[in-house]
Amino acid sequence: xxxxxxxxxxxxxxxxxGIGHLARASxxxxxxxxxxxxxxxxxxxxxxxxxxGPGVAHVxxxxxxxxxxxxxxxxxxxxxxxxDAFKAERRDLLLDTYRAxxxxxxxxxxxxxxxxxxxxxxxxxxxxxxxxxxxxLVLSSVRDILQENRKxxxxxxxxxxxxxxxxxxxxxxxxxxxxLEDSFPLAGRIGSRILxxxxxxxxPPEPPSxxxxxxxxxxxxxxxxxxxxxxxxxxxxxxxxxxxxLIAGPNLPEAEYSALVAAAPPQVALFRFxxxxxxxxxxxxxxxxxxxxxxxCDILRAGCRAVLVPYAAGGETEQTTRAAHLPAEVVTEADxxxxxxxxxxxxxxxxxAASLPQLDLNGAANTAKLLRRMLEGGSxx
Numbered sequence: 339x340x341x342x343x344x345x346x347x348x349x350x351x352x353x354x355x356g357i358g359h360l361a362r363a364s365x366x367x368x369x370x371x372x373x374x375x376x377x378x379x380x381x382x383x384x385x386x387x388x389x390x391g392p393g394v395a396h397v398x399x400x401x402x403x404x405x406x407x408x409x410x411x412x413x414x415x416x417x418x419x420x421x422d423a424f425k426a427e428r429r430d431l432l433l434d435t436y437r438a439x440x441x442x443x444x445x446x447x448x449x450x451x452x453x454x455x456x457x458x459x460x461x462x463x464x465x466x467x468x469x470x471x472x473x474x475l476v477l478s479s480v481r482d483i484l485q486e487n488r489k490x491x492x493x494x495x496x497x498x499x500x501x502x503x504x505x506x507x508x509x510x511x512x513x514x515x516x517x518l519e520d521s522f523p524l525a526g527r528i529g530s531r532i533l534x535x536x537x538x539x540x541x542p543p544e545p546p547s548x549x550x551x552x553x554x555x556x557x558x559x560x561x562x563x564x565x566x567x568x569x570x571x572x573x574x575x576x577x578x579x580x581x582x583x584l585i586a587g588p589n590l591p592e593a594e595y596s597a598l599v600a601a602a603p604p605q606v607a608l609f610r611f612x613x614x615x616x617x618x619x620x621x622x623x624x625x626x627x628x629x630x631x632x633x634x635c636d637i638l639r640a641g642c643r644a645v646l647v648p649y650a651a652g653g654e655t656e657q658t659t660r661a662a663h664l665p666a667e668v669v670t671e672a673d674x675x676x677x678x679x680x681x682x683x684x685x686x687x688x689x690x691a692a693s694l695p696q697l698d699l700n701g702a703a704n705t706a707k708l709l710r711r712m713l714e715g716g717s718x719x
Contacts, residue, residue: 345442345713346376348435349479350460352453353383354404354412356558356589358630362481362510363447364390365538369702373710378439380432382456384415386588388613397435399428402456412455429459433466443475443709445508450499451484451522454492464503475505475712481631482511482537484521486655497524505712506531508705510538510631512697516663521656535705536698539635546614546621550583550607552683553618554626557633559587559610563594564674565647569626570601571676576683583607583618616640624686626679629657634664639699643689645682647674665694 347370351363360383367377371393378395384403390396402420405411412420436444444467447453449460467473478500487493500507509518513534519525525532554569556562566586573582584602586595588611595610602608612618619625619640627633629648637644644666648657651671661668667682667689698704 342442344374344376345709346439347378347443347445347709348439348441348474349377349379349445349447350432350449350463351379351381351383351447352402352456353381354402354453354455355560356630357386357389358557358632359447360386360389361632362538363479364394365540365702366445366479366510366705367391367394370706370709373703373706375443375706375709378435378441380435382428384589397431399431399459400424402428410455425458429462432459432463436463436466441474442713443477445477445479447479449478450496450504451478451480464499468503475709476503477533477709478504478507480507480509480518481656482509482516482518483631483656483659484518486521493522493524496522497527500528500531504531506533508708509534510536510701510705512536515695515697516659521659533708535708536701537635537638538632538701538705539639539699540616543614543617543620543640546617548583548618549581549621550618551580551623552582552626553585553615553622553624554582555585555615555633556587556590557628557630559590561649561651562587562628563590563598564671565626565628566590566598567601568674568676568679570598570606572680572683573606575676575680580623581605581607583609583622585609585612585615587611624683626683629661629664629668631660634660635699637664637666638694638697641691641694643686643691645669645679645686647671647679665689 349367351360353359367379367390370377379390380397382399384401401415402412405413414420509532518532556565566584616636619636619642622642624643625637626645629646646661646666647669648661650658667686669678669682
């Protein structure tokens, strides 16, 4: 492969519920752009202001999201079930984009370990890539912990696709924290194709311009309303001198957000979204959140005490696994109440401030270095 000074990258990302996948991929895309790559991110979820960010070209496929029945129930932006014509439109736009860019690297977020719902466009993309005589590098980009499959055959299907169509699996984690085989039992058969990048955390934050003692965040907000409401009530059970900031998330339904605005006392700061979230954690005594990848990285970077309420609906296992590996107070969704949350916050406030593990948090920049080595034909390790 002839390598240019500015290799072209096509980065496919499909978020269906929260914004975690999009946020992590955007951090990686920004790091690639800073390293001189020409990055085009192809997104397939509902638009989120501010992502993928400056310096990254963006192609938005007709948006889909998880419907009322969960991830297997795909709907369009208006909430209508998608049909074959809709799928064909997305597939054709994705293939046209691939041909127009002629990338040196194709990154596909989550697939084939997840996002089986969009095989209707990703399998044709992989076929088109492998039809070229001089094809790009093809890499799966995954977080450190995968959702556990309840059907073992799906692990075999994922492995077969990796072996047939991918050059490697970028695991955005630190093996000292958790390894891919801990959530994907067939990882040993992938062998040297597994490439750990480190965790994709933000840059070390600047000192915060505003400070609150307790920062409560619901991630994207699509499933975080119960956490925010419990936190509002838990406040009354704790030291009244503590200052509170609640971040409800951009995807919290408007009716729920309006109810929170009406319920929040004047002493509580309530926001939809804060771009300076990592800075706020650096100035907080304790963070209260779910246990998503990006929030965990923010907590690790800030060195903040934490209370975690991992998302576990619909058989989800990833956040529960992550929470168990972090030195944090954990409240399960089933046990979440104002009393249990207040107790956990009280315990967290008694923890030493610097009790978090020292991990590689430079996964975005490391990804750029790794891709350059692969393109130059050197070892990725």
